[in-house]
Amino acid sequence: MFQIGVVLVGGPSYLSTDQRIQRVTTIAETLKLPVGGGYEHFTHQGETTEVDGVDFPVFRWFMHTAIAE
Structure with missing residues (x-):
């Protein structure tokens, strides 16, 4: 499956x-x-940033959750 660097x-x-x-x-989905x-x-909100001359989607932090037991 194709993967995108973020x-x-x-x-x-x-x-x-x-x-x-x-x-x-x-x-389109949240990264956990x-x-x-x-x-x-x-989560991705449409922003990109350049790394070594290549544009990458930016995923911004929005929350922390604990692992359920």
Whole structure:
């Protein structure tokens, strides 16, 4: 399946640079990134950013949820 590279913006400051580049199959859905005991949620709002001469969709952080037991 085709994957799209995206850049994550906002959220916890402890996310590494490597974690801020993700691959998704669609930009129309929320990205749930598992981190520690929860999930950081990111969504695309139409913004892009250039990385090494290539435009990437930007996914902005909008909330954190805990993993249900």
